[in-house]
Amino acid sequence: MSQRFQGTSDYVATEDLKVAVNAAIALERPLLIKGEPGTGKTVLAYEVAKALNAPLLTWHVKSTTKAQQGLYEYDAVTRLRDSQLGDEKVKDIGNYIKKGKLWEAFDAPVRPVLLIDEIDKADIEFPNDLLQELDRMEFYVYETNQTVKAAVRPVVIITSNNEKELPDAFLRRCFFHYIRFPDDDTMKSIVDVHFPGIKQKLVAEALRIFYDMRKVPGLKKKPSTSELLDWLKLLLVEDIDESVLREKDPTKLIPPLHGALLKNEQDVHLFERLAFLARREGGTRPGQ
Numbered sequence: 001m002s003q004r005f006q007g008t009s010d011y012v013a014t015e016d017l018k019v020a021v022n023a024a025i026a027l028e029r030p031l032l033i034k035g036e037p038g039t040g041k042t043v044l045a046y047e048v049a050k051a052l053n054a055p056l057l058t059w060h061v062k063s064t065t066k067a068q069q070g071l072y073e074y075d076a077v078t079r080l081r082d083s084q085l086g087d088e089k090v091k092d093i094g095n096y097i098k099k100g101k102l103w104e105a106f107d108a109p110v111r112p113v114l115l116i117d118e119i120d121k122a123d124i125e126f127p128n129d130l131l132q133e134l135d136r137m138e139f140y141v142y143e144t145n146q147t148v149k150a151a152v153r154p155v156v157i158i159t160s161n162n163e164k165e166l167p168d169a170f171l172r173r174c175f176f177h178y179i180r181f182p183d184d185d186t187m188k189s190i191v192d193v194h195f196p197g198i199k200q201k202l203v204a205e206a207l208r209i210f211y212d213m214r215k216v217p218g219l220k221k222k223p224s225t226s227e228l229l230d231w232l233k234l235l236l237v238e239d240i241d242e243s244v245l246r247e248k249d250p251t252k253l254i255p256p257l258h259g260a261l262l263k264n265e266q267d268v269h270l271f272e273r274l275a276f277l278a279r280r281e282g283g284t285r286p287g288q
Contacts, residue, residue, distance in 0.1 A: 011047040012189045020177035030156035035179030038224020041159040045115035055112040059101035065122045067129030070100040106150040113155045120160040127170035205245035223261040231260040
């Protein structure tokens with residue numbers, strides 16, 4: 001696969017992100033992507049697969065996920081039940097082996113993209129338990145006495161929200177990239193991709209409020225790119241004009257439809273308190 005990732009018509013990739021993706025592919029190392037929630041880490045894998053015309057396999061990690069599940073699981077309970085019922089299937093233990101996402105990736109006839117999503121949600125041992133398999137691109141199945149080896153080395157993209165530190169040995173084997181929060185120009189490009197033809201005055205006012213909100217000290221959860229896009233969609237559906245967003249009345253400091261941007265009561269209360277203070281002082285918007 002000699003193609004290079006250049007972004008897609010649906011995904012605005014910065015130059016350093018393109019370099020990181022192509023470097024990981026060239027080095028045949030997993031690409032570890034970190035960044036704030038909502039910066040497009042998971043979507044990146046979908047877009048890389050689309051750009052490279054490759055099949056995509058997704059492994060969404062939970063707190064209970066074990067590395068072994070990525071390889072395979074042996075269903076001994078069902079086999080025991082079937083043996084008690086005299087089922088012929090029990091003679092072939094392979095009938096009770098369930099392939100995991102890594103096995104599926106190793107079996108793929110063409111080079112796939114494998115997304116291991118939110119690896120930091122799992123137990124701290126989870127990344128270490130995958131080291132050998134990701135390095136050697138093979139593993140052993142004890143129940144069937146077979147070695148499963150990758151026909152072609154998959155493009156592995158791993159995302160992390162930095163909920164916990166990843167082991168050094170694991171980090172050494174990855175190519176790392178941190179997706180910085182988009183600046184104003186990048187964000188305008190992202191908005192244009194999702195809302196072609198949107199009024200630029202509305203975008204300018206919405207972005208000003210959005211970035212002001214992110215600057216407010218004490219905010220528990222800063223609004224993300226995906227939340228900005230949700231908010232803009234609602235502004236368009238409700239046909240809210242940019243003049244409403246430009247409102248200088250200190251009693252209306254909380255933007256319209258703010259439920260798309262603020263996702264917990266502490267942050268709503270914070271903005272309500274700021275609005276109250278601004279009313280008392282005849283002041284300006286939060287963040288200004």
